[in-house]
Amino acid sequence: MSQKNKQPLLLLIIAAVISFSSLSSCNQVDSVEAASSQTKEQTKKPVKSKETTMAIASVKTTADTLTIIGVGDMMLGTNYPSAAHLPKGQDCTPLLSYVKDVLSSGDVTFGNLEGVFLNKGGTVKQCSDPTVCYAFRTPDSFMPCIADAGFDLLSLANNHTSDFGHKGRVNTKKLITENGMKYAGLVDCPTTIYENNGVKYGFCAFAPNSGTCDIRKIKAAQNIVRELSLKTDVVIVSFHGGAEGSRHQHVTRKTEFFYGENRGNVYNFARKMIDAGADVLFGHGPHVTRAIDIYKERFICYSMGNFVTYSRININGVSGIAPIIKVFTDKTGRFLSGEIVPTYQVKGKGPQIDSKKRVIKKIRELTTKDIPEAKLVISDDGIITVTK
Ligand SMILES: [Zn+2]
Numbered sequence: 001m002s003q004k005n006k007q008p009l010l011l012l013i014i015a016a017v018i019s020f021s022s023l024s025s026c027n028q029v030d031s032v033e034a035a036s037s038q039t040k041e042q043t044k045k046p047v048k049s050k051e052t053t054m055a056i057a058s059v060k061t062t063a064d065t066l067t068i069i070g071v072g073d074m075m076l077g078t079n080y081p082s083a084a085h086l087p088k089g090q091d092c093t094p095l096l097s098y099v100k101d102v103l104s105s106g107d108v109t110f111g112n113l114e115g116v117f118l119n120k121g122g123t124v125k126q127c128s129d130p131t132v133c134y135a136f137r138t139p140d141s142f143m144p145c146i147a148d149a150g151f152d153l154l155s156l157a158n159n160h161t162s163d164f165g166h167k168g169r170v171n172t173k174k175l176i177t178e179n180g181m182k183y184a185g186l187v188d189c190p191t192t193i194y195e196n197n198g199v200k201y202g203f204c205a206f207a208p209n210s211g212t213c214d215i216r217k218i219k220a221a222q223n224i225v226r227e228l229s230l231k232t233d234v235v236i237v238s239f240h241g242g243a244e245g246s247r248h249q250h251v252t253r254k255t256e257f258f259y260g261e262n263r264g265n266v267y268n269f270a271r272k273m274i275d276a277g278a279d280v281l282f283g284h285g286p287h288v289t290r291a292i293d294i295y296k297e298r299f300i301c302y303s304m305g306n307f308v309t310y311s312r313i314n315i316n317g318v319s320g321i322a323p324i325i326k327v328f329t330d331k332t333g334r335f336l337s338g339e340i341v342p343t344y345q346v347k348g349k350g351p352q353i354d355s356k357k358r359v360i361k362k363i364r365e366l367t368t369k370d371i372p373e374a375k376l377v378i379s380d381d382g383i384i385t386v387t388k
Helices: 003-023 031-047 140-148 165-178 219-230 266-275 359-370
Strands: 068-077 108-113 153-155 182-184 191-196 199-206 232-239 282-283 292-295 298-301 306-309 321-331 333-348 350-353 376-377 383-386
Touching: 068 292, 108 191, 108 232, 108 282, 140 165, 153 199, 153 232, 153 321, 153 376, 165 182, 182 191, 182 199, 182 359, 191 219, 191 232, 199 306, 219 232, 219 266, 266 282, 266 292, 266 298, 292 359, 292 376, 298 321, 298 333, 306 321, 306 333, 333 359, 359 376
Parallel strands: 068 108, 068 306, 108 153, 153 182, 199 232, 232 282, 282 298
Antiparallel strands: 068 321, 191 199, 292 298, 321 333, 333 350, 333 383, 376 383
16 A cells, blocks of 8 residues: 555544544543542542541441442522522532531442533423423532532433533533543443542443433343443442332332333342442432342442432422432442431521431331342441341
């Protein structure tokens, strides 16, 4: 081949390499992302503590124990349809201040981002009945409140990720990265890897909504999990599935339908993901808490409810209590023990530690009823242990 003919081939190879790296950039721990998470780690370390004055109980851990923390839905306020749905002075700082110490006390902390971050514009989703149409658009300036509270991993696989179209998704992804966190769950970005203290955490997320990795396509989901488990030490899987509301607190072990939509079979999904290599499963979507479970020594929480939902989401009764789940595993993700830190939301103030420990009682009641064979004990203080 002459030099002249080689040039187009060379250009083609360069183009292919560039396009491959841009396609996979959200899936890789590239040098920029690695550097940003390192910086975050260095700045976060001083506030991280295994002991916290707010923790209700303590669990024995060793240097080899990993602490993996998860919470449910997060929506810090919306400027759509009006700024009246935002906190006073458009200041999100107080909202997570009461639980920050707990959220920052792990090796990795996860939450579901139930909404889009965008100051204005975007194409609002079409609803047949606008009076019951909820589209969440949180100001850009609110993203540091999520990062400062201790979050590392965010799920974008939910029913609000496309509330403001392409523009909303692009801006949300950009802000998450700029604030040193990672995300997953979209078809164009199904997985991510977070590294801390030499441990690689793989993260992926699923939902029944368009543009997200589909919770109903079990084989495709298993392939994602399997591939991630080959590259990482611990695989964390988030899912937004099941019917919503106080009438849907139970795990039915069947495919659930809500508003005519197939919202998946969360019981089957969780097991199939563990079969494929998942280690910790954090569920959400029903806006109420559900049972916990153990399968092949791996931990499942079927729903973690409304963790911080400032406006436009019902927080009365069982909709206003939620756990901070702490999962203690060995370095391969095998469940050792856990802890439910109970919280409840106060309108306008965000989650508070619940001295009445209501969500601990609720999770225990639901687990006893729905997963009676689970070899788990939940103490009055929320400590989760495995029975022989
Ligand atoms: Zn949702």
